[in-house]
Amino acid sequence: HAKRQGRDRSTLFDSEIQMTARSRFALESELRETLQTSSLDVFYQPIMDRMGKKVESLEALVRWHHPTRGWLSPIEFLDVARSAGLMYKLGACVLRRVCEQWREATDRGIHVPTVSVNLSAEQVLVPELPKLVKQICNEQQMPVSALQFEVTEDSIQGDSGVIGKVLEQLVDAGAELAIDDFGTGYSSLSRLKSLPFSRIKIDRSFINNLPDDEDDCAITLSIIGLARGLGLSVVAEGVENKAHEAWLFEKGCDYLQGYLYSKPLPFSEIIGRYYSD
Ligand code: C2E
Numbered sequence: 558h559a560k561r562q563g564r565d566r567s568t569l570f571d572s573e574i575q576m577t578a579r580s581r582f583a584l585e586s587e588l589r590e591t592l593q594t595s596s597l598d599v600f601y602q603p604i605m606d607r608m609g610k611k612v613e614s615l616e617a618l619v620r621w622h623h624p625t626r627g628w629l630s631p632i633e634f635l636d637v638a639r640s641a642g643l644m645y646k647l648g649a650c651v652l653r654r655v656c657e658q659w660r661e662a663t664d665r666g667i668h669v670p671t672v673s674v675n676l677s678a679e680q681v682l683v684p685e686l687p688k689l690v691k692q693i694c695n696e697q698q699m700p701v702s703a704l705q706f707e708v709t710e711d712s713i714q715g716d717s718g719v720i721g722k723v724l725e726q727l728v729d730a731g732a733e734l735a736i737d738d739f740g741t742g743y744s745s746l747s748r749l750k751s752l753p754f755s756r757i758k759i760d761r762s763f764i765n766n767l768p769d770d771e772d773d774c775a776i777t778l779s780i781i782g783l784a785r786g787l788g789l790s791v792v793a794e795g796v797e798n799k800a801h802e803a804w805l806f807e808k809g810c811d812y813l814q815g816y817l818y819s820k821p822l823p824f825s826e827i828i829g830r831y832y833s834d
């Protein structure tokens with residue numbers, strides 16, 4: 558914060574608040590515009606088998622190519638989208654883009670594995686979501702079974718009647734369902750039992766300090782055991798080094814995801830890297 562030095566604190570504070578409000582407002586209208594006229598982008602990060610060798614699936618992660626600010630990551634605009642009531646629209650836009658790119662690859666003879674798409678709290682509360690998913694898949698002649706959906710513990714805290722129905726209909730249509738960032742949100746184990754999950758993703762905050770942090774080892778091991786016991790597959794997020802990989806392999810984690818293998822990349826780069834011979 559070198560810039561702050563030598564300037565009057567209260568003046569700076571006022572102008573900072575104003576700037577933030579102004580730039581938030583600008584961002585909001587630019588986002589609205591982008592969702593209306595063009596599209597957000599999607600990057601993909603591979604989820605690897607337990608050896609870290611083969612790609613099992615791809616996770617779709619939204620990106621915004623802003624005209625002046627360049628590539629923006631979700632932390633830089635999801636809050637704005639949320640407070641502007643744009644989350645459902647944003648989710649539909651991501652889904653459309655994912656299905657279009659799946660179609661494009663398939664037309665080029667490239668077999669893309671399952672694509673995992675993050676769903677927001679706002680999306681799972683809309684009873685028409687399954688219909689939208691089926692419709693978009695239908696437009697691209699993509700089987701719904703090529704999709705997996707990720708929800709966080711916090712995003713399934715709302716009206717459990719509607720959410721349960723929406724998630725069940727997605728699964729009935731052929732999609733798989735994963736619980737994301739597991740262990741960091743508010744959830745009860747009975748939610749895990751009552752909703753049709755087939756996969757748990759261990760939050761990267763628990764993976765970060767493996768194998769040195771004993772508490773993280775214990776938590777990760779117990780989540781792997783929980784998944785095994787419930788007949789679910791388990792993915793470790795945030796695998797960044799060989800020590801993480803070796804420990805997780807030894808403990809029987811099914812799938813690995815993280816910078817050790819790849820950062821999220823544009824679709825063309827993913828195809829070039831993993832699917833061209
Ligand atoms: P997430 O679903 O848990 O996605 C994983 C995040 O961790 C991604 O950040 C990814 O780039 C990052 N990551 C992956 N491997 C590593 C690693 O080895 N080390 C570290 N430090 N980070 C790693 P990203 O793309 O910035 O996304 C952040 C979050 O934004 C996502 O967390 C997800 O909750 C949300 N998000 C992203 N795309 C969408 C979307 O299309 N819809 C909704 N509703 N949420 C999304």
Ligand code: MG
Binds near residue numbers: 616675
């Ligand atoms: Mg995710």
Ligand code: MG
Binds near residue numbers: 737738760
């Ligand atoms: Mg996650």
Ligand code: MG
Binds near residue numbers: 738760761794
């Ligand atoms: Mg996470």
